[in-house]
Amino acid sequence: MIDFSLNDEQKALQEMAREFALKEMRPNAARYDKGDAAPDEVMRKAFEAGFLTCNIPAEYGGGGLGNLDTAIISEELAWGCAGMFTSMMACSLALTPILLFGTDEQKKKFFAPFVREKNFAAFCLTEREAGSDAGATKTRALREGDHYVINGSKCFITNGGISSLYVVFALTDPDKGIRGVSAIVVPRDSPGIVIGKEEDKLGHRASNTVEMTFEDVRVPAGNLLAKEGMGFIVAMKTLDKTRASVGAAGVGIARAALEHAVEYAKTRIQFGKPIALLQNTAFQVAQMAMEVNAARHLVWHAAWLMDQGKPCGKESAMAKCFGSDVAMKTTVEALQIFGGYGYMKDYPMEKLMRDAKLLQIYEGTNEIQRLVISREVIGPIK
Numbered sequence: 207m208i209d210f211s212l213n214d215e216q217k218a219l220q221e222m223a224r225e226f227a228l229k230e231m232r233p234n235a236a237r238y239d240k241g242d243a244a245p246d247e248v249m250r251k252a253f254e255a256g257f258l259t260c261n262i263p264a265e266y267g268g269g270g271l272g273n274l275d276t277a278i279i280s281e282e283l284a285w286g287c288a289g290m291f292t293s294m295m296a297c298s299l300a301l302t303p304i305l306l307f308g309t310d311e312q313k314k315k316f317f318a319p320f321v322r323e324k325n326f327a328a329f330c331l332t333e334r335e336a337g338s339d340a341g342a343t344k345t346r347a348l349r350e351g352d353h354y355v356i357n358g359s360k361c362f363i364t365n366g367g368i369s370s371l372y373v374v375f376a377l378t379d380p381d382k383g384i385r386g387v388s389a390i391v392v393p394r395d396s397p398g399i400v401i402g403k404e405e406d407k408l409g410h411r412a413s414n415t416v417e418m419t420f421e422d423v424r425v426p427a428g429n430l431l432a433k434e435g436m437g438f439i440v441a442m443k444t445l446d447k448t449r450a451s452v453g454a455a456g457v458g459i460a461r462a463a464l465e466h467a468v469e470y471a472k473t474r475i476q477f478g479k480p481i482a483l484l485q486n487t488a489f490q491v492a493q494m495a496m497e498v499n500a501a502r503h504l505v506w507h508a509a510w511l512m513d514q515g516k517p518c519g520k521e522s523a524m525a526k527c528f529g530s531d532v533a534m535k536t537t538v539e540a541l542q543i544f545g546g547y548g549y550m551k552d553y554p555m556e557k558l559m560r561d562a563k564l565l566q567i568y569e570g571t572n573e574i575q576r577l578v579i580s581r582e583v584i585g586p587i588k
């Protein structure tokens with residue numbers, strides 16, 4: 207039987223996240239969108255509310271929430287401010303490899319600071335020459351006794367400048383290409399980590415994005431996740447799990463744009479009546495509402511599959527791709543309903559549109575999602 211209703215706990219989580227988004231994120235969104243200050247205070251409150259640690263299992267002191275629970279919360283937080291949400295999501299993205307592949311000892315050690323106080327983590331996969339082609343990593347991690355020595359550069363690292371811990375993907379065996387990549391946990395206080403200048407982005411300006419260089423960074427060999435050479439699989443399995451959250455963020459942004467457009471269309475009088483009564487506007491609203499709903503169902507389905515421990519790579523890619531495309535399309539159309547006002551910074555539409563764009567790019571471009579989906583749908587060709 208299929209049950210689309212949320213249970214009481216999920217309804218309470220949704221309500222709590224919506225309240226947080228409304229009271230803490232929305233009133234501060236425009237201020238942090240300027241990008242000249244970090245939303246530390248909002249993040250402190252987000253930590254206290256448990257949003258930064260909700261995916262850490264309860265046995266390690268976290269919220270122990272499931273993937274569907276997290277998707278419900280993600281929609282609300284992105285509805286509040288996609289930029290601040292990105293910082294939170296990037297932190298859970300970086301903790302996911304530890305969650306999936308860490309030993310009990312590693313989980314205890316690495317999760318402890320995150321449940322104790324506000325901390326961020328960063329997922330360091332992308333390089334200048336290894337974006338969509340994530341396996342083309344050039345960063346090296348050479349074994350020297352009981353340590354790895356890491357050298358190389360990573361770019362577009364969300365939370366890079368504010369994190370206490372990094373999960374770094376680097377070649378431990380350069381001759382083996384993709385099968386020579388390993389995933390290594392690197393604490394921020396390791397000497398040799400150089401944080402580059404903060405990127406000046408189109409949207410998600412409340413989040414921190416930097417280039418990072420690792421210069422002879424020595425970390426204990428015990429910080430290796432899984433086995434040497436398994437790093438690419440670690441990255442792929444992590445992204446299979448986290449991409450649905452990007453879809454959830456897309457739903458949150460699109461829903462916000464739709465709600466603003468409906469409110470505006472009901473009060474904006476042109477040709478003697480509210481523009482909501484014009485059939486073009488009404489049909490646009492209907493289309494947006496259908497797509498937001500469809501995107502949410504894809505997200506919830508992918509998250510539900512994860513909670514059942516079932517394969518979800520294709521469904522997670524669908525949720526990410528469709529959810530972010532819907533966010534982009536809906537924000538463009540909702541801005542159009544606002545006409546000239548939509549283009550002004552006094553109204554929320556232009557930020558929503560700028561924020562929507564990144565969802566089509568990060569955690570794998572939507573072209574990569576289509577590649578992942580089509581490979582599975584088409585299957586092997588003899």
Ligand code: COS
Nearest residue numbers: 331332337338339340341439442443446519568569570574
């Ligand atoms: N789960 C488990 N294993 C996987 C996997 C998955 N989701 N995806 C790939 N693999 C395995 C493959 O089975 C293959 O193993 P074998 O060689 O033993 O058969 C290996 O990994 C290499 O896979 P593949 O041949 O598919 O690699 P490609 O180089 O073609 O790249 C894509 C695959 C394009 C899907 C990958 O590079 C990718 O996701 N790129 C986008 C990266 C990204 O999202 N970046 C964002 C950074 S985080 S903000």
